[in-house]
Amino acid sequence: MAAFQGEQRRRELAERRRFPLEQRLREHIVGQEGAITTVGAAVRRRENGWYDEEHPLVFLFLGSSGIGKTELAKQTARYLHKDVKKGFIRLDMSEFQEKHEVAKFIGSPPGYVGHEEGGQLTKKLKECPNAVVLFDEVDKAHPDVLTVMLQLFDEGRLTDGKGKTIECKDAIFIMTCNAGSDEIARYALQLRQEALEMNKNRLAENLNDIQTEEITISKQFKENVIRPILKAHFRRDEFLGRINEIVYFLPFCRSELSLLVLQELNSWAKKAKQRHDITLIWDRDVMDVLTDGYNVHYGARSIKHEVDRRVVNQLAAAYEQDLLPRGCTLRIAVDDKGNGADEDGLKRAPRLRLEIVEQGSEGRRLDIMEPLSKEDTTFS
Known part of the structure; x- marks a missing residue:
């Protein structure tokens, strides 16, 4: 049995060397090279044993609507799991805007209506503890739901309404958020306009070092503009501190x-x-x-x-x-x-x-x- 598992593991590694995650993502997602590179590197660390086994991998995807955030999460799950229906869990966080809807998340405690049904997240994580979990539009969730998520990110486990603990340290959690999307879009468009003007000047001066349309979000913009927006919205540093990678999705060129x-x-x-x-x-x-x-x-x-x-x-x-x-x-x-x-x-x-x-x-x-x-x- 051990020999079979070892051989299967070797075959999976060889397959991933031939078709890396970045290649799969580029086949389905237009642009977003920075996001693809960041996610690919983090998932590679996890898949090859170079990660903190005490905590799950947590991403926060930032950017406007319709630019590939959900699709990137879905294709990552498709790459990692043969059964994508089990391996990809998507929760629309606009359904968890009220305090009492925490019960929908982890299940109702004994004696309450819906106790036997279990929670939307806990029920699916029991079936696939190493799933890719997408929390779509997390900025709409109630603060009590965020508290449950903080426990999930910090300890890699979740206690359902029946008191049973679900271990999910091997899961990948991805949150999408529209907070700061207007600022990111304006900043990216400004950078592209500056690059366009620079290229025009270089062409006029017959210089050959024309820049490509790829742009990079500066560290100053992330710290001085985006982080204050996220802190004001989530209202807790420990929540932001448990995010491994904040991934920026930019407007299309x-x-x-x-x-x-x-x-x-x-x-x-x-x-x-x-x-x-x-x-x-x-x-x-x-x-x-x-x-x-x-x-x-x-x-x-x-x-x-x-x-x-x-x-x-x-x-x-x-x-x-x-x-x-x-x-x-x-x-x-x-x-x-x-x-x-x-x-x-x-x-x-x-x-x-x-x-x-x-x-x-x-x-x-x-x-x-x-x-x-x-x-x-x-x-x-």
Whole structure:
């Protein structure tokens, strides 16, 4: 038995050398090199026995919504556990905003309603004590829930409502938090703007040492701006002291946004082919127009919504109006007629159009009817 376990361990180590965690994360997450490197290094220490066995590994992920915090936690669990359903535990902390909801967390004590059911966390940790546990939006949790979490992080064990102790020193705990996300976004955008100006000057002076779009959060910003925000929010130094790594997620740069747009368009092209036998292609400037729809507060979700609003809505309308013959090639292009100004004199974003690509022709524009307005549907 021992020989089998030793051989299995050797095979796992060889597999991880061939496909390190960082490689897996980069396949699923756009950008966030700093976060990927930090998490990969910490997990490697733990997996190879170079860690404090008395305490679990604890991360705090900071940054705006929709930039990969949850996905990084999920892919880490997928890397470490064959059964990801057991190995990844996700708790939405907005469900634990009231004092009495501590019982939902660890289970009700004897004599109370729900005693036999157990807590949402304790029940799952019993099944997989070395799971990756995600506490999503921990800034919304009640202070009494944070007290339970402090015991969990400090001692690596948790006592449930029945009085039973669950050992979970081998678990990895990840908290996501939106506190300070606006400050991080502003600071990162400022650094990128400064790097852009510097590169322009270097190009003008014919210098070759052009900087990449990668930026680094300074220690002064972490200590002078972010730490006071976290202390004011969590109100206890010992809670912050039990966090092994505070990981910063930054807004996307232009090249990363282009990659997100490409992924989204490729996804819809695949669906169009599978569901309707339609080949979907697009011009290069379409990607630039969609990239301009990025909202720093909503991250990758804003790109997804922009593609839905400006491309998929037209596809669905054209399909409903029977304008898309099966087996056709459909091109997305920028409509020059969509330029100009709106009623307030502001520059209007270019419109996108759909064209049927026929052999030997430039493309036939689809005449998609607009949905009826409220006035059109009002009967006298």
